[in-house]
Amino acid sequence: DSGVTQTPKHLITATGQRVTLRCSPRSGDLSVYWYQQSLDQGLQFLIQYYNGEERAKGNILERFSAQQFPDLHSELNLSSLELGDSALYFCASSVAWGVGYEQYFGPGTRLTVT
């Protein structure tokens, strides 16, 4: 158990809908990262937050947004969902922002768009 929690574990929704994925980082970690993993693909970095502020952006679509709250949990919002958004979404956390900090991953949310 990495100490990172994600809810829900599974999510099935229809095209055009909007969903919210939630992540709680490990105790003491200030940085949260979101990744997308499509079937048999590697991990694609989406976005990073540190202590409530956005720090780095990857290949995140405009239909997707995220935020980190004062209690350090984070939410990833996916809107106008398309079939191609079906994937595993992982949250990771690390103690700080910057060089060399190990990232610990949560169990993921499997999103299926029908």
Add this chain to the structure above:
Amino acid sequence: GQQLNQSPQSMFIQEGEDVSMNCTSSSIFNTWLWYKQEPGEGPVLLIALYKAGELTSNGRLTAQFGITRKDSFLNISASIPSDVGIYFCAGLIQGAQKLVFGQGTRLTINP
């Protein structure tokens, strides 16, 4: 974007054999991380490397940070069935602020 070349893409071995996989890049890295992912689960951190030439072990796993800072390898000795999974390397490129992941090595073990 920055690329990590991880090889091999897949391995089929017999139980008890040793395994070796590596990641290379044209970029210089400050950090190398090795993860293992099992189906439907999140990646689990196995080993972290922070200095060129560093050699670190975690049980039967050994990883090294290449001297040129452009590569890293992971060895698994005396493989067992629970070693099955996908192994990812990840690196922090000098001057960058986000990890770059390799495409993974899928390990299958025949008992």
